[in-house]
Amino acid sequence: MADLSVSFCGIKSPNPFWLASAPPTDKAYNVVRAFEAGWGGVVWKTLGEDPAAVNVSSRYSAHYGKNREVLGFNNIELITDRSLEINLREITEVKKAWPDRAIVVSLMLPCEEKLWADILPLVEATGADGIELNFGCPHGMPERGMGAAVGQVPEYVEMVTRWCKTHTKLPVIVKLTPNITDVRAPARAAHNGGADAVSLINTINSITHLDLDRMVAFPAVGNASTHGGYCGSAVKPIALNMVAEIARDPQTKGLPISGIGGIGNWQDAAEFIALGAGCVQVCTAAMLHGFRIVEEMKDGLSRWMDEKGYKNIGEFMGKAVPNTTDWKYLDMNYQVIAQINQDDCIKCGRCYVACEDTSHQSIAQLIDAAGVRTYEVIKEECVGCNLCEITCPVQGCITMVPQDTGKPYMNWTQDPRNPRREVKAA
Numbered sequence: 354m355a356d357l358s359v360s361f362c363g364i365k366s367p368n369p370f371w372l373a374s375a376p377p378t379d380k381a382y383n384v385v386r387a388f389e390a391g392w393g394g395v396v397w398k399t400l401g402e403d404p405a406a407v408n409v410s411s412r413y414s415a416h417y418g419k420n421r422e423v424l425g426f427n428n429i430e431l432i433t434d435r436s437l438e439i440n441l442r443e444i445t446e447v448k449k450a451w452p453d454r455a456i457v458v459s460l461m462l463p464c465e466e467k468l469w470a471d472i473l474p475l476v477e478a479t480g481a482d483g484i485e486l487n488f489g490c491p492h493g494m495p496e497r498g499m500g501a502a503v504g505q506v507p508e509y510v511e512m513v514t515r516w517c518k519t520h521t522k523l524p525v526i527v528k529l530t531p532n533i534t535d536v537r538a539p540a541r542a543a544h545n546g547g548a549d550a551v552s553l554i555n556t557i558n559s560i561t562h563l564d565l566d567r568m569v570a571f572p573a574v575g576n577a578s579t580h581g582g583y584c585g586s587a588v589k590p591i592a593l594n595m596v597a598e599i600a601r602d603p604q605t606k607g608l609p610i611s612g613i614g615g616i617g618n619w620q621d622a623a624e625f626i627a628l629g630a631g632c633v634q635v636c637t638a639a640m641l642h643g644f645r646i647v648e649e650m651k652d653g654l655s656r657w658m659d660e661k662g663y664k665n666i667g668e669f670m671g672k673a674v675p676n677t678t679d680w681k682y683l684d685m686n687y688q689v690i691a692q693i694n695q696d697d698c699i700k701c702g703r704c705y706v707a708c709e710d711t712s713h714q715s716i717a718q719l720i721d722a723a724g725v726r727t728y729e730v731i732k733e734e735c736v737g738c739n740l741c742e743i744t745c746p747v748q749g750c751i752t753m754v755p756q757d758t759g760k761p762y763m764n765w766t767q768d769p770r771n772p773r774r775e776v777k778a779a
């Protein structure tokens with residue numbers, strides 16, 4: 354059976370599934386139950402200065418799909434609302450009872466070196482395995498000069514990371530905010546400051562929806578609201594891209610990455626790992642479905658690894674990174690064409706409408722004398738955009754078939770249609 358254990362920047366964990374810093378990790382009661390369920394590690398809910406933060410009511414809202422499926426989750430909670438002393442005591446107790454699990458302590462403090470120098474020995478004394486710097490919280494805390502307010506300024510990221518490396522021997526993981534134009538800038542800054550790893554993403558600035566009678570957004574606190582942090586399944590594509598950007602950046606090559614954002618099952622986790630993550634963190638899925646989702650995650654990942662012949666996580670970690678490139682290096686001569694399996698087709702016409710109302714008009718709607726409709730791809734017109742395959746309600750009914758064009762690989766930098774192509778000297 355595949356070995357799921359990981360050593361992430363020196364932090365050992367029996368599996369790559371950690372709970373992210375959030376309500377599921379805010380007290381011993383939760384963390385112990387998470388460990389009993391099988392989670393490999395936790396990042397404890399962010400600790401800060403005393404007196405502890407005070408939260409408002411209400412706090413969460415959601416972006417729903419059909420059937421009330423939660424696609425995205427939004428929150429306006431702050432960091433821990435319990436005292437530093439209670440948190441540190443509980444971390445010490447839990448680590449002692451669960452020595453084989455990873456416990457990383459998330460921290461957020463103002464940008465004053467002394468505050469960091471004072472707290473780090475206290476965290477070290479708990480026996481925790483590492484610290485994670487919360488430079489990502491996008492609501493409430495940035496107004497106080499912390500969280501994303503630090504993460505958005507690479508110079509601050511580097512400075513605070515360096516202070517932490519100076520004042521503790523524990524591995525330092527820098528948690529990045531996605532509320533930034535180019536995530537590579539803070540990742541490079543963390544690297545320059547000596548970070549042992551980065552983790553991403555924290556939540557994305559968001560307003561999910563409004564109460565149009567009261568003219569106030571959710572979650573409403575009386576008659577007002579504020580933007581929150583978006584997470585859950587909807588943010589996975591954004592997180593995956595940011596992880597890939599860092600993994601393939603020559604300036605941060607080799608920097609361990611903990612992947613976070615919309616992970617809800619083993620496939621999601623495998624994708625983050627294939628794009629360079631050494632472990633993954635989960636928040637929303639555990640909040641919505643409970644700690645036991647880790648069982649399916651471990652079983653599924655392990656079974657898939659066995660099927661593929663991967664003996665351990667390292668064997669497929671980063672395997673998709675070399676295949677993630679800039680647009681200009683894609684093969685201009687590659688061609689796929691849609692193919693409809695007439696036996697599976699339920700004649701709904703969605704593919705036809707999508708292609709007809711887009712610029713391609715590559716699906717013909719044929720109606721025979723009896724009024725029976727058939728949909729056929731006009732091969733010569735199809736550009737292989739995937740839209741019909743995406744819109745078709747019958748999975749597998751439309752397949753995208755690679756064509757043998759007989760032409761060699763040619764990217765945009767070599768393409769004669771590119772007026773700025775790189776012409777090789779004769």
Ligand SMILES: Cc1cc2nc3c(=O)[nH]c(=O)nc-3n(C[C@H](O)[C@H](O)[C@H](O)COP(=O)(O)O)c2cc1C
Nearest residue numbers: 373374375399428554555584585614615635636637
């Ligand atoms: C209610 C809530 C509270 C959170 N609190 C923290 C926090 O204290 N520190 C932190 O670093 N991230 C916090 N996060 C962000 C998560 O750790 C995680 O980065 C984010 O939710 C994306 O992961 P997900 O899509 O699995 O939820 C919080 C998220 C939620 C939903």
Ligand code: SF4
Nearest residue numbers: 708735736738739741
């Ligand atoms: S792949 Fe695109 S262009 Fe081709 S048939 Fe489908 S929708 Fe039309």
Ligand code: SF4
Nearest residue numbers: 698699701702704745
């Ligand atoms: S969308 Fe799919 S099922 Fe519907 S007509 Fe097109 S191929 Fe058939």
